[in-house]
Structure formats: C-alpha cells, structure tokens
Amino acid sequence: MAGQTAATTRPGITALTSEVDRLLAAQIVVAWAGEGHVGEERRLGWWRCDLVSEYGGLDLFQRLLPTTAPWAVLQAVREAARRVDAAERALVNNPDGVCSLYRLGFEIDERAEERLRELKRSRQPPQTVLPGLDIIEKAGAAATSPRGWIRTARPTMSWSPSGGA
Numbered sequence: 001m002a003g004q005t006a007a008t009t010r011p012g013i014t015a016l017t018s019e020v021d022r023l024l025a026a027q028i029v030v031a032w033a034g035e036g037h038v039g040e041e042r043r044l045g046w047w048r049c050d051l052v053s054e055y056g057g058l059d060l061f062q063r064l065l066p067t068t069a070p071w072a073v074l075q076a077v078r079e080a081a082r083r084v085d086a087a088e089r090a091l092v093n094n095p096d097g098v099c100s101l102y103r104l105g106f107e108i109d110e111r112a113e114e115r116l117r118e119l120k121r122s123r124q125p126p127q128t129v130l131p132g133l134d135i136i137e138k139a140g141a142a143a144t145s146p147r148g149w150i151r152t153a154r155p156t157m158s159w160s161p162s163g164g165a
Helices: 017-034 057-064 069-089 106-122 134-142 146-152
Strands: 006-010 013-016
Touching: 013 017, 017 069, 017 106, 017 134, 057 069, 069 106
Parallel strands: none
Antiparallel strands: 006 013
C-alpha cells in the first residue's frame, strides 16, 4: 500500500510512514500556530518568529531557496518550536524523562527527521504529501487570529503510535 512503508525503529516498535507523516504534520501545524510577537499575522505567540507568513520568512526563503522554500519554511518553524520545547524541558528535574510532541524518543525523532529530508528531496508540495497542513492555508484565508482559524479550520488528522514496547 502506498505511504504505508514500515520502518523499524527498535525491536517491538514500528513506525509506518503514514504515521510519521501525521506526526510531522502535527508538529508543523503546532509550530505554525505557536508563532507570534512579530510580523503581520499574530498567532499564539509561544515563540518569537514569523517564518510561515507571506511577508515574513517565506519571502526570504523564496529568495534564498526558490526550489525548496515551502519545505525550508516548515522545517525552520518546526525547528524553532523544537528548540523552545527543549529549553522548557531542560527546566524540569529529569528532562530526558519528559516526552512531548517534539521529543518522542531518539528512534521516533530520528525517523521523523529522515522522513522530512526525504519529503523535501521529493520536491512535492508539502500540502499534498502531509495530511492536515491545509489548515495553515485555510487559516490564512479565514482570519489572522487563532480564534478565527480554530472556528473555521478543523484538522482532519489523528495520530496514534503502532506497535508496543
């Protein structure tokens, strides 16, 4: 079945490509929603960047990386969120014992990174290969505030791990 290639991460844990794609989409959507404090489109403001908006980072990436700009922007906003997540986890007693959307364990995190590189090299538009990314475009058309896009754009994805330890 297309999009269902299994990648073994460690004995007993298998991540299907479609599940990794849904994980990446969730990470990117949350990273996009968390942008704020700068630029024209104010969102939740969890991290200080404006990478996905048309006149923010997207414009810069289109000039620097014309063939991979859409992927580069999504990769950059995901990395911004991952870094904030890592800094917040570092504040707890046992940061390695805390799982989050951006840290699900070495094997899964590495598989997600590999899959993102693979998708970027495919040169297919992100919205066509990652389920749920259309929420970003819908939100831009519907409203610039999170309240507007929460009401109008419903995510159509769900993620659950397969396999067992």
